[in-house]
Amino acid sequence: MTDARPPAIALMGPTASGKSALALALAERFGGEIVSVDSALVYRGLEIGAAKPDAAERARVAHHMLDLRDPWQTYSAAEFADDGRRAIDAILVRGRLPILVGGTGLYFAALLEGLSPMPAADPAVRAEIAAQAAALGWPALHAQLAAVDPDAAARIGPGDPQRIQRALEVHRLSGVPISEWQRRPPEVPPLPVRVLQLAIAPRERAELHARIAARFDAMVAAGFLDEVRALRALPQLRAHPAPLELPAIRAVGYRQAWEHLDGLGDAAWMRERAIAATRQLAKRQFTWLRGRSQVRWFDPARERAALDAAVEQALAAHPGAPAVGG
Template identity: 70%
Template sequence: MPLDARPLAIAIMGPTASGKTAFALDVAERVGGEIVSVDSALVYRGLDIGAAKPTIDEQARAPHHLLDVRDPWQPYSAAEFAEDARRALDGIVARGRMPILAGGTGLYFQAVLDGLAAMPAADAVLRADIAVQAQARGWRALHAELAQVDPAAAARIHATDPQRIQRALEVYRLTGKPISAWQQEARGARLPFRVLKLVLAPADRAVLHERIARRFDAMLEQGFLDEVRHLRALPSMQMVAAPLELPAVRAVGYRQAWEYLDGQGSAADFRERAIAATRQLAKRQLTWLRGGLDARWFDPATDRARLDAALGLFLPAS
């Protein structure tokens, strides 16, 4: 049987606050790797503290890719991410280094590893119209509308996930065909790499919830609200008619901070809403991860020996 000559890559996946960044850095230093961020918030400049972007010191420990590639008022699609990520992966391999994909955005992982089905391009007018309807009726009402025209998509998309609700309704209204049907059609080419997929997830959900709360409190101490104040004050951001509809501002924590700075609720209420939203994000991430059949799961607190063994079996003998 011929040897598998595909280049190697490591994918480190998991819910938010599960320790992916620290582990990815450890692996990069161990194997001579470069990290490709797979995170839909980290692509935006200025989303640093609240998005847990690797610090300057952490970025100095290993080269990082796909951080700060857009301003927060600019669009960035999963298809663009896949193209940029594959280019970064090819460059890492050409330099004789090990690519390490690390993050928690399932759609981005799907886009780069498996390819995406061809989809109609975004329609700015229709998207704006859906946003206006959401302001008037609420995203739950639009999710109920989606359930009538595309039950499969509505079952996957949470009623508190406006970005995906908007996109699913946009595709249906543009084409008359549900987005779930589009997604079942032929995808682009799979990534021509041999990938070790590792999921970091605490076995006890309460542990993850505690980590989320501790990390958010640390973000507040580091100046998260000042970071959001700075974003709000940027001239280009002030020109946006509906900033809360921007994907960057809808990132978990940022939306709640933006609303708080708009005068909604107390500081304590803001904290509780942000932590609750982060826990819901983690739940959605875990649901997506359970749908994969070829990833290995590890508790980062107790399974380090098993993680090291999995890496050792995957990596070529030195």
């Protein structure tokens, strides 16, 4: 049976792979608007270190899902799925092509497949868990998780505070392990679009590593440390008992810069740790992408013509799709 839903393009891939520049080019060519699928770009004040589109890029193409929360707040994948769906609906009403761009696999999964039903975030419970972590350390809370949900503890490492916190929160709110919630099927209707899923990544891993290092150096040269100093000066972050546990400050680069400004290491120490953390993020992104059977892989530098042809074919297969340059 033919899928009559209008098309959308998803540009996935590891950090520093060139997704943003490609998205801008495709949006201008095919009459699109960009929906960011990035867990750092939802936070205000994370600009240089998050590679957020600047004012000129936003003037060229409409962007959505940016600057939704302050850096001392949290934002869940379920919230992203709801907000992202509304953004896509609005783009379709305008007769434009939704282009989903980013590297946050959980956000993509929430939007494309939906999430299993489970309790919503509870600020009081999260604050209680964060306070316990500050006093005992996250490995101790990971041990607590292992006692109530060994399946989740086996998947979540003791150095992954965000997922430990969420798993404990769900159990404390519901009495049901998060692993059991996750086995339940999603309860969401399908998206109103048919999504062409494209993975964008250099063919050689060494090339990506070089891009990661060059981008971090460019960020520092552009004033990244001043940006982190401005975050540290915000009254809400100065008053926070554990700012390094906030999702915004845990973003790669920001945590390492924050610790550098705390005096834990010099600039070279910060650079080494930030680049290493970004490489680890890219590795996790590759792992997630390889588990998605519908994804088509392209090296944007070497296979741009083939990538453009894939997009053109996906749009041509759907009558009523946005016209080229529309």
